[in-house]
Amino acid sequence: MGYGDLFEAWLSSGQAPAVREKLRMVASLVPDSPEGAYLQSFREHAWECFAQLYDDVPAGADEYDSDAFSPSLEDEAAPHHPAPILFEPGLVGLDLVASPGWQDRAFVQAAYRDFLPTATLLAGPYMGSNFRKGHTFTWLPNHLMDGVEQVSPRSFLSALQKALSETRGQYAGHEYALHHEGIRRDVQKASETRVTEVSEDMPWVMSAIRPLAGHQVPIEQAKVEVLWQKVCLADSLRKLAERYEPQNDDDEIKVRTGPRYPEDPKLLIEELIGLGVMRRRRDGRIDLPDVYRIAFGVGRKGGVPRVAG
Structure with missing residues (x-):
């Protein structure tokens, strides 16, 4: 199933208006290209895909004086506008287990520079009041990673689902969608999910x-x-x-x-x-x-x- 099929299902079920403003495209491994040609092309393709979720605005309508959700191609806050993660050769083959503090290295910060300000809207930057508790966006994958540095998509999604449920139930007034304590507790659920996966196969x-x-x-x-x-x-x-x-x-x-x-x-x-x-x-x-x-x-x-x- 592609994005088009998923969006069509949301349209058919009437969920599109409730979902569309919560989405955001991510462009990973973005290469160095003249005048941002790669991201420009990515954004145009993303707009074509997301347009089916946007409101139809007839010619002559005053879209700025209505509740229509129809962001332009250049709208940086729109779902189709990509949050980029740059390609950085230093990330290839990086041994996370043997490289404590890797997330603070200059080349890592450069690669994720434009992505993190967008992503941190989902959760705070730290797993507590400060950096000593860990960085949110490296803490979770580090705790879900197996011995060969792989993360099961099923475990990762299970963890996020549990974190969201925990935040809604225990920290409803939290400023972010995911509370750090909810993320911390979700590792238990994700661990059980991964063990179930492995036990089914082996x-x-x-x-x-x-x-x-x-x-x-x-x-x-x-x-x-x-x-x-x-x-x-x-x-x-x-x-x-x-x-x-x-x-x-x-x-x-x-x-x-x-x-x-x-x-x-x-x-x-x-x-x-x-x-x-x-x-x-x-x-x-x-x-x-x-x-x-x-x-x-x-x-x-x-x-x-x-x-x-």
């Missing part, structure tokens, strides 16, 4: 991580192996690894539902690291990204606390 992952509940990370690899041994994990995983299902009646191709090496804890850890469920610290200890750690009840000093209910 149920053995839950069996491997569940024995770590009640412990804290980073954790020594030897301790992980002991915890697995106590619950006879190898036996459980071996049964999962033996469960194959034909894709169709005539097909002998089988789908693996367990890990590749259920009896070798070292290789099992490497497989979990490859999946982004675990990651290895430089000192060799094993860590869990917050997006998995929280839902599995694994502790870490300074982590986002579990929220009752």
